[in-house]
Amino acid sequence: MTKLGGTPTMTTRIFGSGIRRREDPRLMTGQADYTDDIRLRGMVHAAILRSPHAHAKINSIDTSAARNAPGVLAVYTGADTDGVLNPIPCAWLPPDSDIKAVDHPAMAVDTVRYVGDAVAVVVAESRYQAEDALELINVDYSALPSVVNPQAAMASGAPQLHEDAPNNQAFHWVVAGGDADAAFAAAAGDPQNHVVVSENIVQQRLIPNAMEPRSAVASWQSAMGELTLWSTSQNPHIVRFLCSLVTGIGEHKIRVIAVDVGGGFGSKVAMYADEMLATFCTMQLGRPVKWTATRSEGYMSTIHGRDHVQQVEMAATKDGKITGLRATVYAGMGAYLSTAGPGVPTILHGLMYSGPYEIPNVKGDIFGVFTNTTPVDAYRGAGRPEATFLLERMIELLAAELDIDPVEMRRRNLIQPFEDGHDVSTGLTYDSGNYQGTLDLALQHVDYPALRKEQTELRSQGQYMGIAVSTYCEICGLGPSQVAGAVGFGGGLWESAIVRFYATGKVNVFVGTSPHGQGEETTFAQIVSDELGVPVEDIEIIHGDTDITPMGWGTYGSRTTVVGGAAVVLSARKIKEKGKALAAHLLEAAEEDIEYEDGKFFVRGSPDQNKTIQDIALMANVAWNMPEGMEPGLEATTFYDPPNFSYPFGAHVAVVSVDADNGHIVLQRYVAVDDCGPQINPVIVEGQVHGGVVQGAGQALWEGVVYDDNGQLLTGSMLDYALPKAHLLPNIEVLSTVTPSPHNPLGVKGIGETGSIASTVTIYNAVIDALKPLGITKLEMPLSSQRVWQAIQQAKGA
């Protein structure tokens, strides 16, 4: 028989202990229910016909043959859904940005705008029949010119996607702090004492690739007017809210279920047309409808990430103090604005232009651009990897220009340690930081001087070893609702949690957040156990079902433990307060004299006179002997709205070797030193770092979406899109420091995205460092062997 591994002994605190995850048994035995595993009585299957054109007029659609195909129950097109389903909304509209929230119909009516745009949906008795019938639908298109590159899309004469968005400009948002123009003018006016470096950086488009494809099961109960929607979502309550806007069903009549979800990385935040089509179909047919994307279908229809063209300049004094940063960014939005899409290159990106550094003068012009491509939205890190890349790349260029060691260059500009609040030029107030601390630890761990020495030796033997060190700081724990409103997010960002004790002393915790691999069924139980002395085995965390759980805004932006965990601990503390009052009554003592320790309430000075939390739970539930005026039950609810964001930080080191004969890169070592505040479960924290670092490595080395000039998705399947594989990777060395967030009840900061925020540029810089002897200063990502080999050949020829 198995028992809970790593269960701490009496002396070990459960908070901070790397216990085994409580969700694992069902996930490891095939007993979990992911959306595509749901099978309902009478369930039928939907398949969606998608546009093969990047841009085209629809002249006509002939569905007659498909309708008569075996097993087919119905075929619907945009003509059927138009006016019945409202457009799919964009929920993040940054203010003062002249944003064009163009209509995004659930199915194209007369125009398709990207390869993958939904054109028709077939419902059949089986999935095979539905897919076969798709081929019988005849769509007559007139192809239109298309554009896929965000910078090209804004050039005059570029094909236009939306009448209401001239030059394909979706928005123009500006971040400004200090006076960047003056700083650059000063640098230009005094070249003796200043340098300016500039660079064009392309953050290629990525496909998130959660291993579970998106899926929906929609079941309409017409008699009650109720919809149940199983959905692969990171935020079922937002789906309920937006589903109600799209379908007109009252929010109170919609139940969204997303308990076991196979990864998201941001790609399951957005509200998608497909789920609404499944809903439309069940409402038409009165039978439950399942739709599950194939992987290739997901590549077209699930959001992509990144896609920035950045023109950046950085100014500094000759002794290496950064004086200004200016950037113009063309951020591809795809054909329509996805749910949170516009917030990513603006709020989550531009506001981080100071990073962990004192950069007094900052200006960013961010253009969101429509292109004939799959919509772009949050992908692990969402805006911050792009900001970190930009900063770390420019600092590396400055260091090279000034011939200062890149580590020293960073040191000269890092913000000094602070414990409670530091204002930066972009207008943010960071919570706490000790950037030097993580940097020192990283350098010490790798023995930086020794590494550089090894590099020098290898170089003298004609071998290419590269080293890079990054320091970063990011914004997460989203966030204060008032700020959310001020920056155009169409919702709140608070969280709620109910802690409920039963008479037997067992506990359910109902949370609004919706973890899907991050392990909060364990960390939240640890929080409650630590706070109330109940063994974790007696605590069950319930999430992901909107009919059962209280409102929450979901799991993204590294906010689940930070914001959701705060709601949990505050509820637990309320339980403790009530427990104290009840214990005082039962022990016939004054409440002030009651102390609490390790699950026991006792009279000060007489620990034998005590009531356990289980005694209290029993009495509160049976309520035979309650103090005057006290309500029965032992349950507490908290709605927690954080006063600030949280700002994890760290220092990462990458060591690579490049084989000049074939351009092959080997990631030799990767060291991540991160500070996310106190760690509730360090094993889970480490796992998050591993996964994040490897996803970031994917962007640097292997991954990238390719569209041809006609908007055809050339990386249309897993055959053509290279994902990180086990044999390509070293063990990631994970270290940490602990700087608590002053404003969070647990001090925690969030760890879900730090890896992917820092690793792409760290690995990129290491490769460029390796190739320095050849004079190579820039390469296009991903750094494929072929690309690197060509650059080496060119450099050697020159």
Add this chain to the structure above:
Amino acid sequence: MLLVHFLREELGLTGTKIGCDTSQCGACVVSMNGSTVKSCTCLAVQADGAEIATIEGLANGSELHPMQEAFWDNHGLQCGYCTAGMIMTAVEMLERNPHPSSDEVRAGLEGNLCRCTGYQNIVKSILAAAEKMDGHAHNDETGGHAHHDH
């Protein structure tokens, strides 16, 4: 009909997952007559008469298979979607090579994708299972378990 669809749709054995449509991801790995196959590459009729083992059959009642234990002990899974395929692959890997090196384990996962873990703890889990299963055999030989049951 593909074997994976037969398992999932006809038999209701949904522990085996589908992660791709190009035989890349390994989420669908099952054991057929003792060796692993990607059940999305194989027709159900091809499995006629074969013995198929899926993740549902790995644990012995509530007693987990040592490989499952090792994944649990070493945080070898996050979202769990790749896990059935990983574990089925890993079990066969150790049958062929009971003492793999870390590099051999990584190479053996060539056909399995995981987007959550960065593979590190999967590799660690498999190495730990190798050690444990080996130790187990020793214990059995020396009767090292006897003192537990009285």
